[in-house]
Amino acid sequence: MIRFGPLIVLAALLALWQAAGMAMRVETLPTPLAVLPELWALFASGEIWGDLRASLYRLAAGFVLALATGVPLGILCGRSAAVRGFVSPLLALFYPVPKAALIPILMLWLGAGDLSKITIIYLSVTLPIVYHGQQGAAAVEEKLVWSARAMGTGRAGVLLRIILPASLPELLLGVRVAIVIGLIVMISSEMIVRQNGLGYDIFNAMDMAQYRLTYAVIVVVAVLGFVLDATFERLRRRLTFWAPERQDQLPTGA
Amino acid sequence: MIRLDRVSKTYTRAGGGEPVRALSEISADIADGAFVTIVGPSGCGKSTLLYIVGGFVPASGGAVLVEGKPIAGPGPDRGPVFQEFALFPWKTVRQNIRFGLAEQNVPRAEADRRVDELLDLVHLRQYAALYPKELSGGMKQRVAIARTLAYRPRTLLMDEPFGALDAHTRAKLQDELLQIWERERKTVLFITHGVDEAVYLSDRILVMSAAPGAIKADIAVDLPRPRRREELLRHPRYQELVIEIGRMMDTTA
Amino acid sequence: MILRALRSCYSVLLLLAAWELFARSGMVPRTLLPPVSLVLQRTAIALATDTFVADLATTLFRLLAGLALAVGLGIALGVISAQTRAGRAIFEPLVRVLGPLPKIALFPVLLLTLGFDNTPRIVLVLIDAIFPVMLAAHYAARAVDEKLIWSARAAGTSPTGCVLRVILPAAMPQILTGIRVAAVIACVVVFLSEMVQPGDGLGDQMIRAARAFRSVDMFVPIVVISGLGFILDTLLALVRRRALGWAG
Numbered sequence: 001m002i003r004f005g006p007l008i009v010l011a012a013l014l015a016l017w018q019a020a021g022m023a024m025r026v027e028t029l030p031t032p033l034a035v036l037p038e039l040w041a042l043f044a045s046g047e048i049w050g051d052l053r054a055s056l057y058r059l060a061a062g063f064v065l066a067l068a069t070g071v072p073l074g075i076l077c078g079r080s081a082a083v084r085g086f087v088s089p090l091l092a093l094f095y096p097v098p099k100a101a102l103i104p105i106l107m108l109w110l111g112a113g114d115l116s117k118i119t120i121i122y123l124s125v126t127l128p129i130v131y132h133g134q135q136g137a138a139a140v141e142e143k144l145v146w147s148a149r150a151m152g153t154g155r156a157g158v159l160l161r162i163i164l165p166a167s168l169p170e171l172l173l174g175v176r177v178a179i180v181i182g183l184i185v186m187i188s189s190e191m192i193v194r195q196n197g198l199g200y201d202i203f204n205a206m207d208m209a210q211y212r213l214t215y216a217v218i219v220v221v222a223v224l225g226f227v228l229d230a231t232f233e234r235l236r237r238r239l240t241f242w243a244p245e246r247q248d249q250l251p252t253g254a
Numbered sequence: 255m256i257r258l259d260r261v262s263k264t265y266t267r268a269g270g271g272e273p274v275r276a277l278s279e280i281s282a283d284i285a286d287g288a289f290v291t292i293v294g295p296s297g298c299g300k301s302t303l304l305y306i307v308g309g310f311v312p313a314s315g316g317a318v319l320v321e322g323k324p325i326a327g328p329g330p331d332r333g334p335v336f337q338e339f340a341l342f343p344w345k346t347v348r349q350n351i352r353f354g355l356a357e358q359n360v361p362r363a364e365a366d367r368r369v370d371e372l373l374d375l376v377h378l379r380q381y382a383a384l385y386p387k388e389l390s391g392g393m394k395q396r397v398a399i400a401r402t403l404a405y406r407p408r409t410l411l412m413d414e415p416f417g418a419l420d421a422h423t424r425a426k427l428q429d430e431l432l433q434i435w436e437r438e439r440k441t442v443l444f445i446t447h448g449v450d451e452a453v454y455l456s457d458r459i460l461v462m463s464a465a466p467g468a469i470k471a472d473i474a475v476d477l478p479r480p481r482r483r484e485e486l487l488r489h490p491r492y493q494e495l496v497i498e499i500g501r502m503m504d505t506t507a
Numbered sequence: 508m509i510l511r512a513l514r515s516c517y518s519v520l521l522l523l524a525a526w527e528l529f530a531r532s533g534m535v536p537r538t539l540l541p542p543v544s545l546v547l548q549r550t551a552i553a554l555a556t557d558t559f560v561a562d563l564a565t566t567l568f569r570l571l572a573g574l575a576l577a578v579g580l581g582i583a584l585g586v587i588s589a590q591t592r593a594g595r596a597i598f599e600p601l602v603r604v605l606g607p608l609p610k611i612a613l614f615p616v617l618l619l620t621l622g623f624d625n626t627p628r629i630v631l632v633l634i635d636a637i638f639p640v641m642l643a644a645h646y647a648a649r650a651v652d653e654k655l656i657w658s659a660r661a662a663g664t665s666p667t668g669c670v671l672r673v674i675l676p677a678a679m680p681q682i683l684t685g686i687r688v689a690a691v692i693a694c695v696v697v698f699l700s701e702m703v704q705p706g707d708g709l710g711d712q713m714i715r716a717a718r719a720f721r722s723v724d725m726f727v728p729i730v731v732i733s734g735l736g737f738i739l740d741t742l743l744a745l746v747r748r749r750a751l752g753w754a755g
Contacts, residue, residue: 005596005597005599005600005603006600006603006604008600009597009600009601009603009604010604013604013605024620026620028619028620029616029619029620085515085517085518086517086518087518089515089516089517089518089519090518090519090522092516093519093522095691095736095740096691096694096695096732096733096734096735096736096737096740097729097733097736098694098695098698098699098729098732098733099695100695100699101695101698101699101702101710101713101728101729101732102729104713104714104717104725105717105722105725105726105729108538108539108720108722108725109539109540179607180606180607180609183607183609184609184610184611186609187609187611187612188609188611188699188702188703191611191614191699191703192699192702192703192714198612199611199612202612202615203615203703206615206618206619211619214615214616214619215616218612218613218615218616221608221609221612222608222612225607225608225609226603226604226607226608228607229603229606229607230603
């Protein structure tokens with residue numbers, strides 16, 4: 001029952017959409033049944049793959065960079081008051097900035113290619129990773145550290161073998177938030193710049209009055225979001241099965 | 255009078271499997287004005303039994319009758335006091351004590367008078383404007399007792415009320431509770447796992463055994479009242495009862 | 508006091524100083540990176556210009572309308588869904604499906620069905636900002652100590668009374684935290700909606716500046732919307748401290 005919860009909800013949402021489409025009877029709100037052939041054609045013709053690949057490549061590249069720099073920085077912030085004193089005001093400064101909106105500026109600096117888009121994703125997903133890494137590392141039970149030190153673990157060993165695993169549950173919650181934020185930034189920057197990618201496809205189809213196509217691409221984005229989140233969630237649960245599950249952490253982000 | 259008539263409780267486990275029998279056909283009569291304590295090892299279901307009497311948790315079988323009528327949920331005739339204090343953290347001491355009076359639409363002036371009375375009763379007059387987080391455990395439990403006494407329940411349901419306090423505070427609050435009880439003569443149903451506490455306070459002790467929870471013994475505490483701690487601790491009958499009930503707990507655990 | 512405040516955010520000052528020096532050093536053209544002093548000066552001028560203030564007001568209206576709806580509906584839906592078994596059973600799968608969906612992708616749908624004016628932007632803010640509020644309200648309402656509720660029930664409070672006078676105040680600290688997150692999301696989303704489909708508002712200012720390669724003017728709307736987010740966040744933090752001093 002619990003396992004199939006999302007599927008049941010999905011079916012209900014689709015039914016709702018279908019009912020709304022049938023009630024409104026307008027071109028701008030096609031029913032899911034009318035969108036389905038369009039969706040099929042998108043994949044069958046191979047049209048969508050290029051954009052999907054372009055979008056996902058930027059997301060992945062930005063993400064890998066963010067993990068590589070954000071995790072160590074977050075952990076250091078959590079364990080060192082000096083690092084925290086330097087980094088947290090900067091985090092607070094950038095927190096309310098609409099990162100995706102920086103894309104026109106970054107394009108001035110880095111050109112119109114992938115680099116500016118990867119940078120924008122990197123900037124926006126690093127923030128939650130650093131923040132949650134810091135929260136996790138700061139909350140590590142001091143007596144765990146003392147126990148390890150007493151058993152002869154060195155400073156680096158403590159960071160790597162005690163602090164990192166102990167902050168993993170919180171850190172991975174941050175990564176989960178980051179995935180959602182990354183998607184949002186990816187789509188919105190593609191909508192602003194309008195060169196390629198899924199965000200571009202949605203608007204392009206709308207501008208050309210291909211409304212069914214618009215909805216079809218939105219469905220692709222929705223499925224992508226759900227699959228990415230659900231896949232990561234399985235991984236997260238496997239990695240932190242030993243930690244008490246926190247219920248109130250579900251994905252949202254800006 | 256409160257009558258427990260073959261009260262049972264079974265839980266179904268979340269993961270499925272055999273349902274757990276927590277309480278098995280418990281029957282007892284609690285006389286008006288009596289101080290009755292239920293003792294038992296942890297996990298015997300004594301708190302669950304109290305929650306059922308309070309109407310907070312439904313029984314799986316049997317009934318709780320107050321004045322011959324089966325209860326339908328919680329009611330202001332049965333006021334709870336919990337080990338965890340359960341004060342409203344967003345209300346001051348005064349507002350907490352006032353809560354039940356406001357809920358029962360007691361006129362403002364009368365409610366104020368009643369709250370003052372209770373603040374004096376539990377010696378918290380000068381702390382009336384503080385929030386729960388600013389109080390010690392003993393003070394919190396005094397507030398909780400006052401909050402419940404405020405709406406004048408006929409019965410107090412006390413769920414290990416002093417379990418979270420240090421030994422010194424516990425003794426002090428036991429004495430204060432006895433003083434209040436001597437004056438107001440409410441029915442008290444008291445849960446504890448402390449045998450000495452049970453003997454010190456009660457007229458009657460029900461000893462429970464675990465798995466499934468059942469009443470194993472019903473003991474009348476024939477000690478003189480009003481009780482004074484020092485006299486009682488030296489009283490041979492007190493010592494006898496503590497040892498006897500302690501032994502029962504060992505064999506039931 | 509001021510000195511200590513400055514020292515606590517020295518890294519920010521360092522960053523701004525580095526930006527200023529770098530921009531003035533001549534190593535980069537001014538059109539790519541204007542000095543921060545110039546950006547701030549231009550922001551001050553913009554805030555005294557009628558057209559800019561009109562755009563700011565437009566954005567602010569959409570933002571606050573969407574946020575207010577998100578707060579009201581989010582608290583109501585979150586708390587009510589926590590009260591029944593069915594509500595709790597539906598809530599999590601619903602959020603697991605709709606949470607990871609980048610709501611901005613639905614913006615074209617909103618434009619197509621609700622027109623191209625304020626409404627789709629307000630609704631976009633609503634569907635984005637509602638999540639943190641609703642999640643906080645739902646899980647906080649579920650986590651209220653049942654003994655608080657029992658205490659109230661025993662004192663004669665009705666189940667509805669318990670929701671209003673026990674569960675809601677008990678959940679308020681978490682709800683306010685959710686609202687703080689929602690406020691920043693609302694600022695970001697309204698700005699993006701105005702960039703994606705320009706017309707008016709601060710986001711439109713940004714797009715117009717970008718198209719004309721007026722680089723200083725590209726920074727100004729970003730500074731203003733970020734400042735707005737910062738102010739809202741700070742105000743809500745203040746409210747939390749004032750109204751919820753009881754929370755530990």
